[in-house]
Amino acid sequence: MIVGNIKPIEEIASSLSEFKKVMILGCGSCVSVCLSGGEKAADRLAGELSSSELFKEGAPEFQVGAVLRQCERDLVETYLERPPDIDAILSLACGAGVQTLVKIFDDIPVIPALNTTFLGALDEPGTWEEKCQGCGNCILFLTGGICPVTRCAKRLLNGPCGGSRDGKCEINRDVECAWQLIIDRLTKMDRLEDYEKIIPPKDWSSDRGYGPRRLSYPE
Amino acid sequence: MRQKSPYFRVNEKCNGCLACVENCPANALSYEDRGERRILRHNMSLCARCGNCWRICPQEAVEFEHLLHGGWNDVATMKLVHCEVCGEPLYTVNFEETLSHKLKHDMDNLCPRHRKELSISAWKRLKTGANKVKEAAA
Numbered sequence: 001m002i003v004g005n006i007k008p009i010e011e012i013a014s015s016l017s018e019f020k021k022v023m024i025l026g027c028g029s030c031v032s033v034c035l036s037g038g039e040k041a042a043d044r045l046a047g048e049l050s051s052s053e054l055f056k057e058g059a060p061e062f063q064v065g066a067v068l069r070q071c072e073r074d075l076v077e078t079y080l081e082r083p084p085d086i087d088a089i090l091s092l093a094c095g096a097g098v099q100t101l102v103k104i105f106d107d108i109p110v111i112p113a114l115n116t117t118f119l120g121a122l123d124e125p126g127t128w129e130e131k132c133q134g135c136g137n138c139i140l141f142l143t144g145g146i147c148p149v150t151r152c153a154k155r156l157l158n159g160p161c162g163g164s165r166d167g168k169c170e171i172n173r174d175v176e177c178a179w180q181l182i183i184d185r186l187t188k189m190d191r192l193e194d195y196e197k198i199i200p201p202k203d204w205s206s207d208r209g210y211g212p213r214r215l216s217y218p219e
Numbered sequence: 220m221r222q223k224s225p226y227f228r229v230n231e232k233c234n235g236c237l238a239c240v241e242n243c244p245a246n247a248l249s250y251e252d253r254g255e256r257r258i259l260r261h262n263m264s265l266c267a268r269c270g271n272c273w274r275i276c277p278q279e280a281v282e283f284e285h286l287l288h289g290g291w292n293d294v295a296t297m298k299l300v301h302c303e304v305c306g307e308p309l310y311t312v313n314f315e316e317t318l319s320h321k322l323k324h325d326m327d328n329l330c331p332r333h334r335k336e337l338s339i340s341a342w343k344r345l346k347t348g349a350n351k352v353k354e355a356a357a
Contacts (some may be wrong), residue, residue, distance in 0.1 A: 028245055033269035038244035066246075066265075125274045 001121070002030040002094045003128045004037055004114035006045070012090070013054035015111045019088040024113070025080075025101070026066035027093035034128055037092030037114050039066035045092070045113060060088075070097030077104055136206025136213060142199050144185035149202075151178035157199040226289050227261035227272075233280035235259065239272035248272060302330035 006012075016022055024042045031037025046062040049055075063083045067076055070093035088109045091098045094116040101110040118130035133150045139157070140147055149155050153171045159179030163170025167180040186192050206213070227248075235257045240248040247265035251258045266286070273283035297311040307330040310318075315326050329337060 028265065028267055032244045032267040035244050035271070038267065039246040039265070040244045043246070 001033055001119070002096075003034045003117050003120040003130075004031045004092075004094050005117050006036050006041065006092075006114055007112070009048055009052060010054060012045070012111075012113050013049060013052060013059075016049070016060055016088065016090065017055060019060045019109075021083075021086045022060045022062055022088045022090050023083055023086045024062050024064045024090045025070065025092065026064070027070040027091070027097050028066055028068040029071075031092060031094060031097075031114060034120075034122075035126075037094075039064070042066055042092050045090075070094075071100050073100050073103060076100060080104075134208075135202075135204070137203050139199065139202065142194070142197070144182045144189065144191070144194065146178055146182045146185055148178045148182065151176070151181070157202055224261050224263065226263055226286050227266070228282045228285045229259065229280045230282055231280075232278040233259070233276075234278055236277065238275050238277060239281060242271050242275045244269060244271060300326075300328050302333055303328050304333040305330060 024046050026032070026039040026042035027037050028039065031041075032039070035041070042064045046064045050059050050062060052059065063086065065080070065083075067080050069075060070091060082105065086108065088111055089101055089105060090111050090113050091101055092113045093101070094114065095112065096116075098110055098112045118128075119132040119134060120128040120130045123129045130150055132147060135149050139149070148157060148159060152159055153169055153175070154161055156179065159182075160177050161170075161179075164177040164180055167177055167184075169175040169177050183192070183195055186195050235250075237250060237259075240250055240259070245265050245267040247262045247267070249260045249262075251260065268286050270283055273281040297313055299308050300310055300312055300315050301308055309328060309330060315328070319326050327334065327337070
């Protein structure tokens, strides 16, 4: 899922300083599940901002709402009722959700309250870890189901590098070496011969470097 | 009158501590203290099915499997139209009416196989008719 992290309250307050009436809009999907952008987070943020002393001329008036998925334009256009007289929207969605609102409400600022952080999975309650970079050309079948593009700091397709020590990465001893994980997993599956296969250079044309990607199904 | 949820279920271990309500990120759980009773409520349309309630419940009272493997609900029942030859179900009477209206003619209620057979026989009839015209002309 898309994992987001709420911005520091000072930064949010600073981005709202010139507005009088703001809708705080939660998103009911990924960011709800990762506890950063759901309706409850929106309620909490409204309470914190209202009672904060970060606004020199008083906090704006807040209206709190949430939609199921901010990233679906037709859904938002049809079902989100825009309160009258608001002069900005503070969105707790990911960047895709924020930009969907921008497209719909083109006459007022839409301000992000989250930093969209990564595509991750819940490793343990309250902890999400990045697992995928959406490179558009999945090679998990070659690497024992563990992604070196995401989880190796050097994105090595044939690792590990010399910085791997005791199963940890040289960039940070709290980070597991992806290639150690791959070797351990292949060993467990009795498929270590897969490790001997040299993975050819990856086709990066489907990666982000070629500009924004688009998926469109034929009608 | 509110019905019991078929999806969000708690077992007899629930002691009404409200940990699930407090920690639901989607505001899909709430409660009401009415008279002598505390009523726990769940709103399926708000629920993100994140499982936070299930993880956090100190009593292990949330039976999350019902949110993962819910049953099917009938949402509408309509009368069917069948193939006039073999009886295969085709579409609903309502759909037939809509389509007939748009096409401005009545539908032949035939399945693809019998529709094909009908068009072949019609083509044969046409061919025979054309041959007769040709013969007459000759």
